Amino acid sequence: MTALTTLLSPAAVRLGVHSPDWRAAIRAAGQALVDDGVSTADYTTQMITNVEENGPYIVIAPGVAFAHARPSPAVLRTGMAWIRLHEPVRFGHDTNDPVSLVVALAATDPSAHTEAMAALARSLSDPATTTALDQARSASEVLALLDAEAAPAVRTTPAAEAASHHKILTVCGNGVGTSLFLKNTLEQVLDRWGWSRYVSVEATDTISAKGKASEAVAILTSREIARTLGDVGVPVKIVQDFTSTAEVDTVLRDTYSV
Numbered sequence: 001m002t003a004l005t006t007l008l009s010p011a012a013v014r015l016g017v018h019s020p021d022w023r024a025a026i027r028a029a030g031q032a033l034v035d036d037g038v039s040t041a042d043y044t045t046q047m048i049t050n051v052e053e054n055g056p057y058i059v060i061a062p063g064v065a066f067a068h069a070r071p072s073p074a075v076l077r078t079g080m081a082w083i084r085l086h087e088p089v090r091f092g093h094d095t096n097d098p099v100s101l102v103v104a105l106a107a108t109d110p111s112a113h114t115e116a117m118a119a120l121a122r123s124l125s126d127p128a129t130t131t132a133l134d135q136a137r138s139a140s141e142v143l144a145l146l147d148a149e150a151a152p153a154v155r156t157t158p159a160a161e162a163a164s165h166h167k168i169l170t171v172c173g174n175g176v177g178t179s180l181f182l183k184n185t186l187e188q189v190l191d192r193w194g195w196s197r198y199v200s201v202e203a204t205d206t207i208s209a210k211g212k213a214s215e216a217v218a219i220l221t222s223r224e225i226a227r228t229l230g231d232v233g234v235p236v237k238i239v240q241d242f243t244s245t246a247e248v249d250t251v252l253r254d255t256y257s258v
Contacts, residue, residue, distance in 0.1 A: 038079035
């Protein structure tokens, strides 16, 4: 059992769920969390409010939404839900709609789920794994596929010294969900470049990012959150697919002119 499947129980995996719109899709995910004893119904409302206030930035990749809200008393323990929809629904995202998979996270604190998010980022960035997950017929198949995902390989590159002691911020509305997901994808790319010891990545929220921007060489975020941030004095790079190591690789190359 991995850190990811420790947080995702079979009871919170639901396939073929009928949802007429994005709010219903999040409610289905929230109900799975409630039924599994992870959170209360208030947390479901908070996840919906997050999208209403910050836009559809939680649609982190084509067809995938990562529903979450800030840690609150409505979270009873850290856990996740996996909702595969019978028919895709639109969240209003420019490029990643419609959504057929909603993964929901409820966390008791901002750091309780970092290893699980890294495993999820690796799983959803692998085309073969995502295809198999789309075709899985049971909760046990989903969990077996997520359990089987291995850690990424590390390689070195001669240009690593150019990035010595740099920081990159990944930013979302709450700092505990999509920003952490993007952080893990970016760290996969840095690992492959051999730059991990030279570039640190910090996941944070929009308010904190404005104060921390001067410490960073760049900010990676969604188009919606970039609009909220405005001019923070450092380059703000847009990432459409938070699971795409290829897209993040391109953004990183643009950042460092590699």
